[in-house]
Amino acid sequence: MSNFKLLKAPFNMENPITVQVLGICSALAVTVQIKPAIVMALSVTVVTAFSNLIISALRNTIPGRIRIIVQLVVIAALVIIVDQLLKAYVYDVSKKLSVFVGLIITNCILMGRLEAFAMANKPWPSFVDGIGNGLGYGLILVIVAFIRELLGSGSFFGHRIIPQWLYDAGYMDNGLMILPPMALITIGTIIWLQRSKNRDLIEK
Amino acid sequence: MDSIFNLFVRSIFIDNMIFAYFLGMCSFLAVSKTVKTSVGLGIAVTFVLIITAPINWFVDTYLLKEGALKWLGPDYADVDLSYLSFIIFIAVIAAMVQLVEMVVEKVSPPLYNALGIFLPLIAVNCAILGVALFVQEREYTNVGEVMAYSFGSGLGWFLAIVGFAAIREKIKYSNIPAPLRGLGIAFITTGLMAIAFMSFMGIKI
Numbered sequence: 001m002s003n004f005k006l007l008k009a010p011f012n013m014e015n016p017i018t019v020q021v022l023g024i025c026s027a028l029a030v031t032v033q034i035k036p037a038i039v040m041a042l043s044v045t046v047v048t049a050f051s052n053l054i055i056s057a058l059r060n061t062i063p064g065r066i067r068i069i070v071q072l073v074v075i076a077a078l079v080i081i082v083d084q085l086l087k088a089y090v091y092d093v094s095k096k097l098s099v100f101v102g103l104i105i106t107n108c109i110l111m112g113r114l115e116a117f118a119m120a121n122k123p124w125p126s127f128v129d130g131i132g133n134g135l136g137y138g139l140i141l142v143i144v145a146f147i148r149e150l151l152g153s154g155s156f157f158g159h160r161i162i163p164q165w166l167y168d169a170g171y172m173d174n175g176l177m178i179l180p181p182m183a184l185i186t187i188g189t190i191i192w193l194q195r196s197k198n199r200d201l202i203e204k
Numbered sequence: 205m206d207s208i209f210n211l212f213v214r215s216i217f218i219d220n221m222i223f224a225y226f227l228g229m230c231s232f233l234a235v236s237k238t239v240k241t242s243v244g245l246g247i248a249v250t251f252v253l254i255i256t257a258p259i260n261w262f263v264d265t266y267l268l269k270e271g272a273l274k275w276l277g278p279d280y281a282d283v284d285l286s287y288l289s290f291i292i293f294i295a296v297i298a299a300m301v302q303l304v305e306m307v308v309e310k311v312s313p314p315l316y317n318a319l320g321i322f323l324p325l326i327a328v329n330c331a332i333l334g335v336a337l338f339v340q341e342r343e344y345t346n347v348g349e350v351m352a353y354s355f356g357s358g359l360g361w362f363l364a365i366v367g368f369a370a371i372r373e374k375i376k377y378s379n380i381p382a383p384l385r386g387l388g389i390a391f392i393t394t395g396l397m398a399i400a401f402m403s404f405m406g407i408k409i
Contacts (some may be wrong), residue, residue: 017256018387021233021234021387022230023230024226024229024230024233025226025227025228025229025230025330025334027224029225052325068324068327068328070296071300072327072328073291073295076290076291076294076295077291079290080287080288080291081291083276083287083290084287086348096358098341099334099337099338099341102289102290102333103227103330103333103334103337105290105294105328105333106294106328106329106330106332106333106334108328110228111328120239128236171283172390179224179402180223180225181223181224181395181396181402182226182395182401183395184390184392184394184395185227185228185390185391185395185396186400187391188384188388188389188390188392189389189392190355191383191384191387191388191391192381192383192384192388192402193381193383194377195382195383195388196307196385197383199383202382202383202386203385203386203387204383
């Protein structure tokens with residue numbers, strides 16, 4: 001597969017969340033607003049890309065039996081760096097993400113891509129694959145966050161965009177969208193839409 | 205005592221690992237095809253949680269926190285190693301899972317047969333690391349609270365996956381729109397279960 005294809009595939013046909021079912025764990029809780037979702041998406045992209053790169057460079061020297069531990073150590077070290085950077089530069093977002101930055105370590109996307117791709121491919125394609133998967137994951141995160149922020153608090157990036165006359169006419173923000181269950185239902189609906197567009201993704 | 209029991213109930217129903225924080229979703233979706241396997245995984249998660257959460261709490265309180273090394277002498281009183289917590293926590297979890305696997309294999313082969321295949325999966329289950337990080341963030345002050353919280357979270361996870369598996373067994377026979385089959389309906393079902401669990405909100409004992 002060419003590098004461009006590697007970069008593009010995770011956006012639709014091989015999306016990590018909706019098709020590969022990876023990395024849902026820490027994703028949903030950060031989608032109440034767009035800003036934390038973008039920060040989270042970028043953090044995951046950085047960690048996926050560099051852990052893919054490092055593990056792929058080391059793939060011939062890692063003994064098969066202890067590879068999980070080696071992978072975890074590499075991932076954890078990268079996540080610590082990301083966490084420290086977030087704390088230093090965007091402290092408020094870092095507080096909002098709370099434990100979910102740390103949970104990138106156990107994000108299944110990382111282990112999944114390392115096992116499925118980086119262990120069997122050269123460093124450069126692995127790096128590209130990491131970026132693609134991180135961004136594909138980020139895309140879903142941002143879509144969900146957009147829908148939840150718009151319907152839940154009527155705003156976009158913290159700015160109110162639903163005009164006042166709509167509220168005067170009786171429109172109300174849907175408080176349920178901010179609560180956890182709607183993240184699940186929103187993702188379920190996105191999967192539904194995606195699969196009705198691409199019918200070969202349908203499970204039997 | 206009152207607050208520990210309250211914490212326990214809260215962590216099962218209100219702060220449920222799956223429905224409120226989405227932790228452990230990957231294995232939740234992957235291993236919930238039948239009730240039997242989900243019971244196995246649920247027990248394994250609870251078991252590992254009760255062991256790892258207090259250990260991580262001890263490590264955090266006596267080694268990593270700012271000023272935690274005071275017991276070594278006054279020179280160490282302002283050492284802050286908390287930036288190491290991610291790597292130490294995950295190492296403790298991976299090591300404990302490995303240890304638990306070996307001990308269970310030696311002591312109780314039937315239990316090993318039931319849990320064996322799930323144990324390696326658990327090292328990368330977000331719920332385990334999540335509980336360790338929540339314990340650190342909420343600054344629980346004694347081991348009783350940590351035990352109650354981790355046991356409650358495990359039990360909550362167990363309830364969630366077993367209930368979901370039971371629903372999923374029934375869903376197999378229903379007529380779902382084709383694009384929604386499988387993953388889509390699984391998400392929506394979980395969402396509806398989460399709404400049901402929201403009715404516990406505000407309970408105080």
